[in-house]
Amino acid sequence: MALLSLNNIEVVYDRVFLAVKGVSIEVPENGLVALLGANGAGKSTILKSISGLLKPERGEVTRGQVTFEGEDILALDPPERVRRGLVHVLEGRRVFEHLTPEENLLAATSMHADRRRVKSLVEEMFGLFPRLAERNRAKAGYLSGGEQQMLAIARALMTRPKLILLDEPSLGLAPFLVDEIFDTIRRINTESGTAVLLVEQNAVAALDVAQSAYLIEQGRIVMSGTAEVLKANPDIQQAYLGGGSNVDYHAVKHYRRRKRWLA
Amino acid sequence: MNAVAPKDLTVEHWPVREDGLPATLVAALARNAAESGSRIAFREREHGIWREWSWRQALHEVISLAAGLEARGLKAGDALTVVGDNRASIYFAMLAANALGAFPSPVYPDVPVDEFGNYMRFGDPRIALAEDQEQVDKLLDLRDRTGRPETILFDDPRGMGAYGDKGIVSIAELRAEGAQILAERTGLAAELVNRATGENIAVLLYSSGTTGLPKGIPLKHRNVVGGIKNAEAGQYFQRHEELFAYLPTAWVGDFIFTLGAGVLLVATINIPERQETALHDLREVAPTFYLAAPRAWDNMLTRVQVGMADSTNLKRRLFDYFMPKAIELERKRLAGEPIGLGERLRDWLGEILVYGPIKDFLGLSRAERAFTGGEAMGEETFLFFRGLGIKLKQFYGQTETCALSAAQVEGSVKLHTVGKAMPGVEVKIADDGEILLRSASVIDGYADDAEASAKAIVDGWLRTGDAGHIEPDGHLVVLGRVSEVVRTAQGERFIPNFIENRIKFSSFVRNVAVIGAGREELTAIVCIDYEAVGHWAERRSITYGSYAELSQKPQVLDLVAGVIAHVNQAQPEGLRVRRFVNLHKDFDADDGEITRTRKLRRGVIEESYAKLIEALYSGEARVTFDAAITYEDGTRGVLSRELEIREVPS
Numbered sequence: 001m002a003l004l005s006l007n008n009i010e011v012v013y014d015r016v017f018l019a020v021k022g023v024s025i026e027v028p029e030n031g032l033v034a035l036l037g038a039n040g041a042g043k044s045t046i047l048k049s050i051s052g053l054l055k056p057e058r059g060e061v062t063r064g065q066v067t068f069e070g071e072d073i074l075a076l077d078p079p080e081r082v083r084r085g086l087v088h089v090l091e092g093r094r095v096f097e098h099l100t101p102e103e104n105l106l107a108a109t110s111m112h113a114d115r116r117r118v119k120s121l122v123e124e125m126f127g128l129f130p131r132l133a134e135r136n137r138a139k140a141g142y143l144s145g146g147e148q149q150m151l152a153i154a155r156a157l158m159t160r161p162k163l164i165l166l167d168e169p170s171l172g173l174a175p176f177l178v179d180e181i182f183d184t185i186r187r188i189n190t191e192s193g194t195a196v197l198l199v200e201q202n203a204v205a206a207l208d209v210a211q212s213a214y215l216i217e218q219g220r221i222v223m224s225g226t227a228e229v230l231k232a233n234p235d236i237q238q239a240y241l242g243g244g245s246n247v248d249y250h251a252v253k254h255y256r257r258r259k260r261w262l263a
Numbered sequence: 264m265n266a267v268a269p270k271d272l273t274v275e276h277w278p279v280r281e282d283g284l285p286a287t288l289v290a291a292l293a294r295n296a297a298e299s300g301s302r303i304a305f306r307e308r309e310h311g312i313w314r315e316w317s318w319r320q321a322l323h324e325v326i327s328l329a330a331g332l333e334a335r336g337l338k339a340g341d342a343l344t345v346v347g348d349n350r351a352s353i354y355f356a357m358l359a360a361n362a363l364g365a366f367p368s369p370v371y372p373d374v375p376v377d378e379f380g381n382y383m384r385f386g387d388p389r390i391a392l393a394e395d396q397e398q399v400d401k402l403l404d405l406r407d408r409t410g411r412p413e414t415i416l417f418d419d420p421r422g423m424g425a426y427g428d429k430g431i432v433s434i435a436e437l438r439a440e441g442a443q444i445l446a447e448r449t450g451l452a453a454e455l456v457n458r459a460t461g462e463n464i465a466v467l468l469y470s471s472g473t474t475g476l477p478k479g480i481p482l483k484h485r486n487v488v489g490g491i492k493n494a495e496a497g498q499y500f501q502r503h504e505e506l507f508a509y510l511p512t513a514w515v516g517d518f519i520f521t522l523g524a525g526v527l528l529v530a531t532i533n534i535p536e537r538q539e540t541a542l543h544d545l546r547e548v549a550p551t552f553y554l555a556a557p558r559a560w561d562n563m564l565t566r567v568q569v570g571m572a573d574s575t576n577l578k579r580r581l582f583d584y585f586m587p588k589a590i591e592l593e594r595k596r597l598a599g600e601p602i603g604l605g606e607r608l609r610d611w612l613g614e615i616l617v618y619g620p621i622k623d624f625l626g627l628s629r630a631e632r633a634f635t636g637g638e639a640m641g642e643e644t645f646l647f648f649r650g651l652g653i654k655l656k657q658f659y660g661q662t663e664t665c666a667l668s669a670a671q672v673e674g675s676v677k678l679h680t681v682g683k684a685m686p687g688v689e690v691k692i693a694d695d696g697e698i699l700l701r702s703a704s705v706i707d708g709y710a711d712d713a714e715a716s717a718k719a720i721v722d723g724w725l726r727t728g729d730a731g732h733i734e735p736d737g738h739l740v741v742l743g744r745v746s747e748v749v750r751t752a753q754g755e756r757f758i759p760n761f762i763e764n765r766i767k768f769s770s771f772v773r774n775v776a777v778i779g780a781g782r783e784e785l786t787a788i789v790c791i792d793y794e795a796v797g798h799w800a801e802r803r804s805i806t807y808g809s810y811a812e813l814s815q816k817p818q819v820l821d822l823v824a825g826v827i828a829h830v831n832q833a834q835p836e837g838l839r840v841r842r843f844v845n846l847h848k849d850f851d852a853d854d855g856e857i858t859r860t861r862k863l864r865r866g867v868i869e870e871s872y873a874k875l876i877e878a879l880y881s882g883e884a885r886v887t888f889d890a891a892i893t894y895e896d897g898t899r900g901v902l903s904r905e906l907e908i909r910e911v912p913s
Contacts, residue, residue: 005806006806007804007806008800008801018573022797022798024806064804221809223809224808255396
């Protein structure tokens, strides 16, 4: 059975704006699944419907079910979902800038009563992200973008999740940092067996680490399959993989392409 | 794209036929410029703003382009290849070619380079007009292979900056060149208007080519003017219509119903910004005359149904109450039964609350004359739109008759017929059941193909290739293609297309191929309609992530089995579809399974799905199928899919 499954989710903002329709997604135990799509396709909305963070944005799941470990979680509030082992790393890092990395990590441990356990978790995170330990004296606001992203991920891992939702971890990072982040994601997935649902615009990087992926366009899934199948699809290559590294921008064509999303 | 206001032009004399009608489309254009010069002829949406051309301005555009084309070497009897979506300048260029005694030869924009040569076989087209960069590149590719076209004209300058000359000229430049010539040579405009005659070819179209190479079908001005005269006499067309130019330019329907009827009957031709915005632009235009293929009407119905299902409670209830009543009332009207006062009152109320708003939403609130043709239409769709108050009618015609042969007449619309022959059209049934037609709109023969012409046109009668009969009241019933009549192994005669159409009447089925010629029983390959079935599945919480996955869901297989079982009820025992498979993809013109006009290519289907067809008859429950796909850019891929084969419950 899948760890997380979305069944025909429909999300409406402000009671009028239909953002996502008929979306069904499955994340298996220990799986690493990617959600791809252009800006405004509805990827972040889908993540928020899973973590329960739609309400502050006046969004609502108007149809469908979200089941986690076989249980419908739509009625649960976000903190309860975190307790069940489901954590969401929002887009744009959002660390507590005036706190140190360690204090940031501690902020996520209100659910753990055991001090020793918290201590060992912090050690574990510093082991996973040695850079954070090195910079533990600085305020988080002074960390680089990549370090802040690592901190955000580490802070989420402090809750000991079974599933981590990552929203655009590569946003605004230099290419070598992107590699490092994705390497970390792969390690989290393989070493601790945490399932990952990854939203990415950087389709090349995402398809390299993910086992399977869904492609969202205008609030609907238009294609899904294993990463290999998606990578081989010419429509995806054209639209998301850039079709090769040496693009001659003088030769870019203004074609009206019809995409068939065959898989 | 030109910032300067288009100039005016009027000409005093133009060629006229004995019956007083203009002899050519250019003559009609000149007449319009002289008699209703300030009326709006063309409107085109560009960057959201509607640009307008009066008839005087349109004549100036056309004559300028004609002068420019002549200077670039277009001669009488030449073809001008035209490829692109509907644009005002493309229509102007088509008429400009006509002014020179030359003719446009429009090609579907999605025809790939490899096939493109098939559409340049006649009229030695050395000049081609492309809409945009994509089509220009295609033509350049073609020029590298065949040396033609020597001159490429383009409309949309986007991305064209770096191309240099190489015989590539923008329409704007050509127009400026022509205007220059026109200014220098007084009397040229009048001479150009009078140069072509009714015997010149107005347009060269191509047959759909379901089997082999498409044939060239030249329509002369005499045919076009004659056909539209017939249609006007039958009141199918009226003067001063608001037309919506969105049909593919390479389809006979666009040239005749939009450009031909538009110019001859002084209509206003409204052109949407792009294919993708057509539905939106339709609402801004609200045409008085609307022609769409049955498929497009089906899609519109699906759109309304899906929209209503997602609507508010009140709206949904009103719709659910009034719509079945409207359809019931329409059924009564068609049957000629009396309508009671209560029903009239309810209809009036329904118009205010439900029908009117829906028509407005669709952009059809002013559509007095709405038509469909080319294929059979499902009863559900037909009654729905007529129930709304849109007087939808079927017409019957083929490219060889300018598509103007027969149509239903308001007051005697019968669902199973295509109506009566239009005034001026003679129709009879040959001994073998084939429909024969004779009228002013019938072509003289195919392009450079005496053999095919002799076969198709005998003593002025066109052998349509359709099987049918005439009912006692003169209504024509079309059964299907004579050439498609096949027999099962038991010797039962049937037309696969007839059964396919009935299956396709369900909005859940987008395409279907019925197989059974020479076989013991009938089977079918079904392509579901992604939107309709997708929505159906969502409402039932059936999860799916792609077309392929959805098509193989057991519930969806049940759904399709039900659709086929329903059709089977009306079929004789030996002609029931016994087994079917849901295909993992839709039939696509890029894969060669259907033509650009969405007609099945049986030969291709039987060849590429041979393994699947074998499995349909071997009694297997599942089959693993490697499907070859051709993408739009010509690259090929293979998909391996396991497909389930279902028995149809009896």
